Amino acid sequence: MIKTASDIRSSFPILRREVNGKPLVYFDNAASSQKPIQVINAIDNYYRNHHANIHRGVHALSQEATMMYEDARLAVAEFINAESASEIIFTRGATEGINLVAQTLGRQILNEGDEILVTFMEHHSNLVPWQMIAQEKGAVIKAVEVTEDGQLDQESFKNLLSKRTKIFAVGHVSNTLGTINPVKEMAHAAHQVGAYVVIDGAQSTPHLKVDVQNIDADFYAASGHKMYGPTGIGFLYGKKNLLNTIPPYHGGGEMISRVSIEKSTYAELPFKFEGGTPNMAGAIGLHAAIDFIRETDIQHISDVEERLENKLTNALKNIEGIRLIGTAPEKAGVVSFLVDGVSAYDVGVILDQLGIAVRTGHHCTEPLMDRYGIRGTIRASFAVYNTEEEVEIMVNALNRALKMLS
Amino acid sequence: MGEPMKTMEEIQKEIVEDFSFFEEWMDKYEEIIEFGKSLKGLPEELKTEENLVRGCQSNVWVVSEMNNGLLHFEADSDAIITKGIVGLLLRIFSGQRPIDIATEELYALDEIGLQAHLSPNRANGLNAMVNKIKLMALAHRAKEEAEG
Ligand SMILES: Cc1ncc(COP(=O)(O)O)c(C=O)c1O
Numbered sequence: 001m002i003k004t005a006s007d008i009r010s011s012f013p014i015l016r017r018e019v020n021g022k023p024l025v026y027f028d029n030a031a032s033s034q035k036p037i038q039v040i041n042a043i044d045n046y047y048r049n050h051h052a053n054i055h056r057g058v059h060a061l062s063q064e065a066t067m068m069y070e071d072a073r074l075a076v077a078e079f080i081n082a083e084s085a086s087e088i089i090f091t092r093g094a095t096e097g098i099n100l101v102a103q104t105l106g107r108q109i110l111n112e113g114d115e116i117l118v119t120f121m122e123h124h125s126n127l128v129p130w131q132m133i134a135q136e137k138g139a140v141i142k143a144v145e146v147t148e149d150g151q152l153d154q155e156s157f158k159n160l161l162s163k164r165t166k167i168f169a170v171g172h173v174s175n176t177l178g179t180i181n182p183v184k185e186m187a188h189a190a191h192q193v194g195a196y197v198v199i200d201g202a203q204s205t206p207h208l209k210v211d212v213q214n215i216d217a218d219f220y221a222a223s224g225h226k227m228y229g230p231t232g233i234g235f236l237y238g239k240k241n242l243l244n245t246i247p248p249y250h251g252g253g254e255m256i257s258r259v260s261i262e263k264s265t266y267a268e269l270p271f272k273f274e275g276g277t278p279n280m281a282g283a284i285g286l287h288a289a290i291d292f293i294r295e296t297d298i299q300h301i302s303d304v305e306e307r308l309e310n311k312l313t314n315a316l317k318n319i320e321g322i323r324l325i326g327t328a329p330e331k332a333g334v335v336s337f338l339v340d341g342v343s344a345y346d347v348g349v350i351l352d353q354l355g356i357a358v359r360t361g362h363h364c365t366e367p368l369m370d371r372y373g374i375r376g377t378i379r380a381s382f383a384v385y386n387t388e389e390e391v392e393i394m395v396n397a398l399n400r401a402l403k404m405l406s
Numbered sequence: 407m408g409e410p411m412k413t414m415e416e417i418q419k420e421i422v423e424d425f426s427f428f429e430e431w432m433d434k435y436e437e438i439i440e441f442g443k444s445l446k447g448l449p450e451e452l453k454t455e456e457n458l459v460r461g462c463q464s465n466v467w468v469v470s471e472m473n474n475g476l477l478h479f480e481a482d483s484d485a486i487i488t489k490g491i492v493g494l495l496l497r498i499f500s501g502q503r504p505i506d507i508a509t510e511e512l513y514a515l516d517e518i519g520l521q522a523h524l525s526p527n528r529a530n531g532l533n534a535m536v537n538k539i540k541l542m543a544l545a546h547r548a549k550e551e552a553e554g
Binding site: 020342343345346349350353375404405 | 431432435436439464465484485486487488
């Protein structure tokens with residue numbers, strides 16, 4: 001059953017509110033999406049009816065909570081087509097997932113002079129964790145160039161890939177440009193030189209069907225809050241044999257099988273990586289978000305977003321002095337731009353006054369800003385609940401802002 | 407020793423009064439923007455790292471100069487709204503005695519409803535700007551005392 005646009009919109013309570021006396025137009029979805037009532041209800045229901053600590057209680061509530069939490073893991077595994085649920089580790093988000101890999105795999109395999117290959121379009125979350133472990137291990141960071149239209153430069157990639165490359169860390173979709181990167185082909189090439197492939201899926205999971213086995217990713221990290229789920233929950237996928245061989249991350253309860261004062265033996269996957277009481281409510285909310293995406297249909301989501309992206313892009317082309325940043329042929333729901341002689345910040349302030357939430361600034365991708373010789377952009381990013389009418393409202397508001405500012 | 411033309415208190419009152427005529431936010435912003443555009447700003451050579459106030463989203467530069475016991479400021483920003491707001495700050499603080507600048511309580515921006523309209527990271531930038539002005543005043547004050 002296909003949901004109508006108004007079915008979808010009415011699932012999001014926050015979309016009914018006003019901002020500065022105007023109906024909210026929320027175009028900051030790449031930073032964080034809003035939450036459907038199904039997700040809000042799932043969390044509410046969990047706390048009202050099922051909460052207890054998991055995995056250790058024999059009593060009914062503990063078993064219910066455990067079951068719901070583990071069901072959520074299964075839902076994530078199916079969502080990204082992992083081979084098994086034990087390959088899914090719940091984290092706080094993509095950032096934690098990437099740090100986990102850097103501090104475990106990185107610590108285990110990196111030696112002095114080894115190279116970690118990243119790209120110039122990475123979010124700081126897929127750069128800084130690598131810098132940290134590189135510094136500790138004497139490894140070197142290299143970065144794939146970005147072409148003028150915002151694609152990964154495949155020549156540069158080939159040139160940088162070598163026997164020294166131990167880890168290739170790349171975003172599936174750029175949060176600033178919207179570019180969908182050819183991660184499957186790049187993973188294949190990286191595997192040929194023996195590198196591990198770590199993919200930042202923070203911006204892909206809300207928009208595209210992700211199949212980690214098809215991509216042949218070694219690790220894949222994402223955040224719940226960008227895909228209609230709650231904050232404070234995300235997941236890291238890792239191939240089972242790798243998760244089995246890398247050391248644990250956080251020591252604590254839940255992640256051990258036997259502890260004496262001298263030493264501990266670690267628990268099986270995935271618990272080995274989930275020290276401490278996890279975010280059960282978050283995982284259960286994420287499960288509801290995945291159900292929402294499945295019922296809405298990811299293809300439908302990306303069709304809606306593509307239509308909005310095209311509509312805004314075409315409208316911007318008619319405004320004098322607009323410079324689009326990121327015009328790759330394959331994009332997912334992001335339009336980034338600048339206006340000659342006008343600061344992005346000023347535009348953001350005026351749009352906010354008109355009820356429109358966009359993001360201005362460097363979007364945590366400073367190396368990419370340096371690549372384009374700019375300080376920031378104005379970014380509109382879409383979700384399935386956005387409408388063409390909202391795009392029209394934004395274009396009118398933008399014209400008004402530019403009239404005031406120029 | 408020079409005398410300020412007006413006290414900071416008087417100027418803050420004036421600003422609040424000027425803005426009380428605007429009912430629509432749009433008019434307030436028009437005013438700020440026009441004010442920002444009318445400020446002459448700083449020559450490129452003064453837009454240095456040293457003179458930069460680190461706000462999150464837009465650059466603000468501020469320089470000061472002592473003249474006859476009064477501390478004068480000039481500033482610039484690459485965002486016009488920021489520049490306008492900074493201009494209001496300078497209208498209050500520039501041309502005053504360092505000791506007064508350091509102790510004056512700023513309330514005018516709050517009162518005209520600008521604080522509320524500025525995003526949190528911008529508000530931090532504004533705070534940083536006010537802090538920098540006050541620190542410059544304190545530094546000059548300390549220098550004055552040392553020189554007796
Ligand atoms: C591409 C990309 N990677 C990583 C992150 C970090 O996600 P989180 O802050 O949820 O850990 C973001 C979020 O802005 C992102 O856009």
